[in-house]
Amino acid sequence: MKKILGILLVLVILGSGVLFAAGQQESGLIKVGIVNLPPEESGYRQANVEDMNTVFSTANGYDAKQTNTMDNSEQIAAAKGYIRDGVDYLLISAANASGWDDTLKSAKDAGIKVILFDRAIDTAESNYQAALLSDMAYEGAKAVEWVLGLGLDPINLILIRGQMGSAAEIGRSGAVLDAAKAGKLNIVADGTGGDSWSLEEARKVVEAAIAAGKDFNVIYAENDGMAQGAVQALEAAGITHGKDGKVKVIGFDFNRFALRNVQSGYWDADMQCNPRQAAEISKWIKSGNIPSGIIYQEELLLTTDTITDALIDQWGINADPGKGVITR
Amino acid sequence: MRTSIKNFSYLFLPLSVLALLIIINLIKGADYFSITMVNGALYGNIPNIFFGAAELVILSIGMTLVTAASRGQDISIGESATITSAIFVLFVLQAGEVTLFTILVGFLFSCIAGLALGAFNGVLVSVFKVQPMVASLILFTGGRSIAFMIDGKLSPILANDISNKIGTVIPGVPIQTPIILTVLFIVFFAVLLKTTNLKLYVETVGINPNAARLNGINPKKIIFLTFLIMGFCTAVAGFIAVNKAGRHDSVNLLKLIMMDAILAVAIGGNSLGGGKFSITGSIIGAYTIEMLNRTLLRLEIEPAMIKVFKAIFIIILMVIASPVVRLKIRKVVDKVRSGKTAVNQSKGSTPLSTANIARKKEE
Numbered sequence: 001m002k003k004i005l006g007i008l009l010v011l012v013i014l015g016s017g018v019l020f021a022a023g024q025q026e027s028g029l030i031k032v033g034i035v036n037l038p039p040e041e042s043g044y045r046q047a048n049v050e051d052m053n054t055v056f057s058t059a060n061g062y063d064a065k066q067t068n069t070m071d072n073s074e075q076i077a078a079a080k081g082y083i084r085d086g087v088d089y090l091l092i093s094a095a096n097a098s099g100w101d102d103t104l105k106s107a108k109d110a111g112i113k114v115i116l117f118d119r120a121i122d123t124a125e126s127n128y129q130a131a132l133l134s135d136m137a138y139e140g141a142k143a144v145e146w147v148l149g150l151g152l153d154p155i156n157l158i159l160i161r162g163q164m165g166s167a168a169e170i171g172r173s174g175a176v177l178d179a180a181k182a183g184k185l186n187i188v189a190d191g192t193g194g195d196s197w198s199l200e201e202a203r204k205v206v207e208a209a210i211a212a213g214k215d216f217n218v219i220y221a222e223n224d225g226m227a228q229g230a231v232q233a234l235e236a237a238g239i240t241h242g243k244d245g246k247v248k249v250i251g252f253d254f255n256r257f258a259l260r261n262v263q264s265g266y267w268d269a270d271m272q273c274n275p276r277q278a279a280e281i282s283k284w285i286k287s288g289n290i291p292s293g294i295i296y297q298e299e300l301l302l303t304t305d306t307i308t309d310a311l312i313d314q315w316g317i318n319a320d321p322g323k324g325v326i327t328r
Numbered sequence: 329m330r331t332s333i334k335n336f337s338y339l340f341l342p343l344s345v346l347a348l349l350i351i352i353n354l355i356k357g358a359d360y361f362s363i364t365m366v367n368g369a370l371y372g373n374i375p376n377i378f379f380g381a382a383e384l385v386i387l388s389i390g391m392t393l394v395t396a397a398s399r400g401q402d403i404s405i406g407e408s409a410t411i412t413s414a415i416f417v418l419f420v421l422q423a424g425e426v427t428l429f430t431i432l433v434g435f436l437f438s439c440i441a442g443l444a445l446g447a448f449n450g451v452l453v454s455v456f457k458v459q460p461m462v463a464s465l466i467l468f469t470g471g472r473s474i475a476f477m478i479d480g481k482l483s484p485i486l487a488n489d490i491s492n493k494i495g496t497v498i499p500g501v502p503i504q505t506p507i508i509l510t511v512l513f514i515v516f517f518a519v520l521l522k523t524t525n526l527k528l529y530v531e532t533v534g535i536n537p538n539a540a541r542l543n544g545i546n547p548k549k550i551i552f553l554t555f556l557i558m559g560f561c562t563a564v565a566g567f568i569a570v571n572k573a574g575r576h577d578s579v580n581l582l583k584l585i586m587m588d589a590i591l592a593v594a595i596g597g598n599s600l601g602g603g604k605f606s607i608t609g610s611i612i613g614a615y616t617i618e619m620l621n622r623t624l625l626r627l628e629i630e631p632a633m634i635k636v637f638k639a640i641f642i643i644i645l646m647v648i649a650s651p652v653v654r655l656k657i658r659k660v661v662d663k664v665r666s667g668k669t670a671v672n673q674s675k676g677s678t679p680l681s682t683a684n685i686a687r688k689k690e691e
Binding site: 038039040041042043046050161164165189190191192194195196197198199200203204205207208211212213225228232235236237238255257318319320321325326327328 | 380496583
């Protein structure tokens with residue numbers, strides 16, 4: 001047992017020596033530690049991680065290390081490691097919103113600036129420098145504004161929620177529920193795609209509404225996959241949708257396949273949830289002018305009228321099926 | 329005559345549950361069974377259920393065999409299907425032009441991958457005697473990441489005409505393609521079980537592996553075989569799922585479907601402890617779960633509560649299905665029947681007699 005411990009100790013010392021040497025060599029670079037979720041979490045995360053990698057590269061003057069894990073305690077361990085390494089900036093997208101207080105405080109004591117991105121942490125605002133987030137309530141409000149502006153009377157909407165209780169679901173549903181309460185629209189069916197924001201579940205929600213003889217003219221699906229499932233149900237039932245159709249369809253997240261569907265008039269609109277915070281954060285760091293508190297990103301809503309190839313290319317996430325290709 | 333009654337009592341549970349759901353739905357709307365023609369295909373609640381449950385039915389067939397032989401469950405089926413369908417998509421997309429031939433070859437490749445994944449689990453369970461749930465935990469944990477790598481860290485789009493026809497309808501055919509594929513698959517299995525000794529061997533191994541071994545049946549081989557079949561089932565299910573979705577979402581494709589598959593096996597009147605099994609029961613079980621999901625939506629239960637209601641429903645089902653209640657039902661049935669047939673076979677002798685039959689067939 002002692003032997004193993006000894007060997008481990010030697011390895012740790014050797015390892016940290018190598019790290020230290022590597023750090024010394026690139027002394028001109030800004031040292032950044034990034035704690036993020038793994039790319040296989042979602043299409044959103046995939047774009048997010050890729051964006052972090054391109055922006056915080058050696059070519060751009062950064063010495064960045066990235067840890068991707070869904071485990072909150074592993075994330076905290078990684079953050080502590082970066083604090084010990086003496087990074088200049090610590091960027092965190094936390095798996096879990098709680099349990100970070102000590103880590104954040106020790107970063108603060110070490111003079112490291114902490115910037116949260118994408119996900120907020122439940123802690124005092126003094127524990128971090130800034131947080132660059134997507135405002136889910138803003139996304140919902142913007143989407144509902146589009147629905148109300150369609151000129152339909154009455155608006156009979158099918159609400160397809162995401163994972164119940166998730167930040168995205170609460171924000172995106174909130175706007176619809178408020179509008180319904182204010183009497184601006186009717187929710188004729190209220191369903192969820194479940195924890196996996198499931199295409200199949202969304203399809204079933206719409207099929208159940210059709211089976212019950214509900215009359216509806218808007219589908220509000222809180223991500224692109226569920227919008228796709230909903231439209232599959234419409235197709236099978238022979239209900240028209242999209243640009244010249246009866247039912248107006250809106251999805252969220254800006255997957256490129258969804259944007260192509262909007263472009264082709266197969267769907268009507270898509271609301272962005274921007275995973276590309278890196279450029280903005282890099283701008284802050286480079287200018288030395290870092291804001292404090294929570295900053296919300298500007299996000300777009302594209303419709304069949306406003307969508308362009310350039311926008312799809314620039315803001316879309318995930319694989320592009322190509323112009324004119326409809327993903328049914 | 330007696331066997332037919334016995335078969336029916338096996339299916340009593342799944343059928344009674346199904347009947348209950350149908351009654352609830354009929355109360356909610358009398359037009360529940362109505363079927364119309366939409367764009368040249370049948371449309372209605374019943375076709376929707378058959379369409380929606382396609383993958384679940386196929387997977388629960390495999391799950392029944394695995395459960396019966398290995399006395400445990402494969403929890404990696406959703407992940408296996410995600411990997412096999414990733415390979416299918418990879419092949420189809422790199423082929424450039426999508427023809428029926430590329431789709432078929434892609435499907436063959438995904439079947440090979442499915443068999444390989446099945447063999448992986450099978451070796452762990454049969455040779456290394458790892459508990460099935462633990463063995464399949466490996467793929468359950470890592471499977472989606474593997475599929476994500478095969479996908480090239482993206483969700484590839486499968487937007488082509490043939491895939492769309494496989495996922496929806498072929499013009500001129502009034503039934504949706506996934507339903508046809510499911511029926512073909514069921515027929516294939518029915519023929520397989522009718523023409524081979526598979527069912528007998530699997531049941532023998534599941535009831536008592538040692539007795540099976542003494543009677544000349546190699547339990548390792550049989551357990552391995554059931555996992556291979558499971559692998560094939562995941563390939564078919566993955567193929568249908570990805571063609572339905574039109575794109576490969578490695579994160580969410582068939583996520584947590586093993587829960588429903590295991591449940592389908594249980595509702596089908598099968599013991600999760602292995603042994604005797606009824607594929608018919610599992611198939612009915614799978615359709616029952618699909619119908620339950622849709623019934624909950626039909627009842628317009630609010631989204632936050634829908635899982636609670638599903639759980640309550642399942643608890644009720646499981647209590648009805650429990651050995652205690654079933655024994656009571658059997659006693660009542662036996663009492664009614666005792667007037668007609670004097671001889672009642674005792675339950676305890678079943679393993680021995682099955683093993684003997686197996687031995688006779690071997691000879």
